[in-house]
Amino acid sequence: MSNSPPPFKTSVKLELRNAGIITKKDAPPVKAYAATLTDWLETRKINVVINKISPDLDIIIVLGGDGTLLHIAEQAARYSIPVLGINLGNLGFLTELTENETFSALEYILSNQVTIENRLMLKARVVRDTEPCDYRYALNDIVINKNAVDRLLNLSTTADEKYITTYKADGLIFSSPTGSTGYNLSAGGPLVHPGLATILVTPICPFMLSSRPVILPADKILRTRLDTRDNGENAQVIIDGQPVWVMQKNDLLEIETAEHSLQLIVSSTRDYFTILRNKLHWGFQEKD
DSSP states (O other), rough: OOOOOOSSEEOOOOOOOOEEEEEEETOOHHHHHHHHHHHEEEEEEEEEEEEEOOTSEEEEEEEEHHHHHHHHHHHHEEEEEEOEEEESSOOOOOOOOEEEGGHHHHHHHHSSOOEEEEEEEEEEEEEEETTEEEOEEESSSSEEEEOTTTTOEEEEEEEEEEEEEEEEEEEEEOOOOOGGGHHHHTTOOOOOOSSSOOOEEEEEEEEEEOOOOEEEEEOOOOEEEEEOTTTOOOOOETTEEEEEEEOOOTOEEEEEOSSSSSSEOSSSOOOOHHHHHHHHTTTTTOOO
């Protein structure tokens, strides 16, 4: 049976003794900024580790973009460690603080209660010949994709063992509300507020125009079987942008809500719709 998500927003006072800093890979300026941030934290008697996550951390500070945060979301959620995202480039949907806001935000966290959004995560596993593999976790999405030269996939899909349809498409996207602004949106799926407990199912380039995205309750267990007459056909399963498994004929992909949510520390000066307007350029006029 699937797990009920916690309340979307909570207000807590964090006692910071141990902090983890996660840096974007192959980015020397970020590494230098991490050293500056480490000195700042240590002068306030906060122990710091770089690019390591352990259960004793009181906060994880991500220096990079949304991709950097996605890479550590599974571990952070498993250990229930709040995450603060600082984007050293353009603002992200998840890493919503700028470099200039870093130290004022941390000063605020040290002295005040902060707002944490509990972002629903998904978990998935492939079942082959009744033998399931280990679960993997996603903050954004779980995608079944065909190889470039293969024919369209036939993906027989159920929710709580109730048949939905067999999608004939280039693939399927199973997205959390947080991930609705990613691949789901590019494939024609809807925007969903991250406070809603839902799972989105969006076909990629479906053969039939009547194959539309659906939004399902978060307590549903979804299963998709790769139906094919050719034993050589396969499909790739991609979790938060990382290839994880190859599905073969009659393999089953199971998706459900994960046991733990990602605890995301959010800004007190901007909200979800402010970020949407900036990232999607709502209300911006083209210049001649």
